[in-house]
Amino acid sequence: MSRPIFVAAWFSPWSERARFALDHHRINYREEAYVPLLGEPLLRLRTRVFRGPLSVPVLFHDGRVIRDSVEIAQYADSVGTGAPLFPASASAEIARYVELATGLMEASRALSMPRMAQNEAAQRESLPSFMPAPLRSVLLPLAGMGTAYIARKYRLDSHNPNEARAAIRRGLERLQADLRGRDTLLSDFTFADIAIAVALTMVRPVEHPVLPLGPGMRAAFTEPALAEEFGDLLAWRDKLYAERRSAPGTARA
CATH class of the missing domain: 1.20.1050 (Glutathione S-transferase Yfyf (Class Pi); Chain A, domain 2)
Incomplete structure (x- = not known):
């Protein structure tokens, strides 16, 4: 299994609640800092979302692109260790x-x-x-x-x-x-x-x-x-x- 890449704004609460879940499950991911405005063109290219709203956090893992903080946390539940966060x-x-x-x-x-x-x-x-x-x-x-x-x-x-x-x-x-x-x-x-x-x-x-x-x-x-x-x-x-x-x-x- 490849190492997940987590694109996030470090001070964003949306990013932090996904990060909290990833860390709770001891998932060894690599975080990439997202810079508002400058980072959006590259993120659109990587996610293949060329129109409409796009925001962080985004998780890239084994060909999957997960673009929502709650969905990232749910994914962490499915692949990580420790007590589930979504019983x-x-x-x-x-x-x-x-x-x-x-x-x-x-x-x-x-x-x-x-x-x-x-x-x-x-x-x-x-x-x-x-x-x-x-x-x-x-x-x-x-x-x-x-x-x-x-x-x-x-x-x-x-x-x-x-x-x-x-x-x-x-x-x-x-x-x-x-x-x-x-x-x-x-x-x-x-x-x-x-x-x-x-x-x-x-x-x-x-x-x-x-x-x-x-x-x-x-x-x-x-x-x-x-x-x-x-x-x-x-x-x-x-x-x-x-x-x-x-x-x-x-x-x-």
Whole structure:
């Protein structure tokens, strides 16, 4: 079996929830950094998707091209080791939490990307780690172009910030009611926990080696009022990451 290639944006929550599942199953993959705007032409060529929307993460393995974070996690369940993240008996509940998590991330993206566009430090930190420090200032306009490209791609200017915050609050209130002091959303650890924990990184980023965000990026991805109001959920997320987030099974590029 060949080594999977995982194309991802290191700070993207969509990429992180697929990466979390791959690492949970101890899959030895190679990660390739995706740079917004510049990376899309090559990705379209590799995926043979020449029209319509295209985003990361994407997993290439043994002739297969998997273009969705949830499908990547399900594939990891089928080829990896360790406890399954998608037990058949809980498929409906997992799908419900994945939908909730995706809604939280989409609403949070509408708030975080405008902050990115106004934060030079965050743009510099968003550049891939393989870029040497002396080049980061020179390439800073590239990061700004990438941020603007994402805003256009997802039509973020059409979102009302107050409505986005209200949607996030409703989702977090629902999670508070569901957790009620429990360690996992369902009877066992599943992809539902991963999806929700990763979505909460956009309320306030987790402090963990797999997501080494600088102060600019942390500020861009933080909603201070919501983070304070729902500190119990963030504490649950931090505990889950500390106990469940295994080290990457990859030699990262």
